[in-house]
Amino acid sequence: MNSQQTAKTQASTQDPPLPAVDLPNFTWGGYLQGIGVMFLLLAVLWFLVRLLRRYGRFNFIPRQGSLPRDAFFMEAQMPVGPRKCLMVVRFMQKRYLLAVTEQQISLISQEHLPKGDFEDYVHEVQDQGK
Numbered sequence: 001m002n003s004q005q006t007a008k009t010q011a012s013t014q015d016p017p018l019p020a021v022d023l024p025n026f027t028w029g030g031y032l033q034g035i036g037v038m039f040l041l042l043a044v045l046w047f048l049v050r051l052l053r054r055y056g057r058f059n060f061i062p063r064q065g066s067l068p069r070d071a072f073f074m075e076a077q078m079p080v081g082p083r084k085c086l087m088v089v090r091f092m093q094k095r096y097l098l099a100v101t102e103q104q105i106s107l108i109s110q111e112h113l114p115k116g117d118f119e120d121y122v123h124e125v126q127d128q129g130k
Contacts (some may be wrong), residue, residue, distance in 0.1 A: 075095070076088040088096045090113070097108040 015060055066109045071092055073090045074087060080086060080099075083102050084102050086105040086108075087100055089096045089098055093113045095111045095113055097110070099108055
């Protein structure tokens with residue numbers, strides 16, 4: 001009986017066997033799947049930002065083409081020397097006379113245009129000269 005009792009006590013004192021745990025193995029398929037999911041998330045975020053820029057009320061994101069097409073217009077250019085010129089530029093109802101060199105652009109003068117159509121203003125000035 002002693003041997004049976006000692007066998008029972010040894011069996012009760014021994015820890016039960018741990019269940020087998022399957023550790024995930026590294027596979028290239030899983031790695032590529034993770035990269036694909038990240039690219040998909042980036043594409044969804046890019047699409048959402050694009051929608052917010054177009055239809056949202058978020059004006060803190062600069063928009064492409066936010067100025068009207070005729071907001072900036074070069075009216076005249078006169079060469080003064082090699083790589084130097086004078087330019088008359090119209091931007092947002094103002095006319096600017098600029099001196100352009102290789103190193104810099106300098107503002108010489110500016111003139112505020114009336115709010116009417118620019119061509120009406122040109123015809124009005126031409127009529128005053130006659």
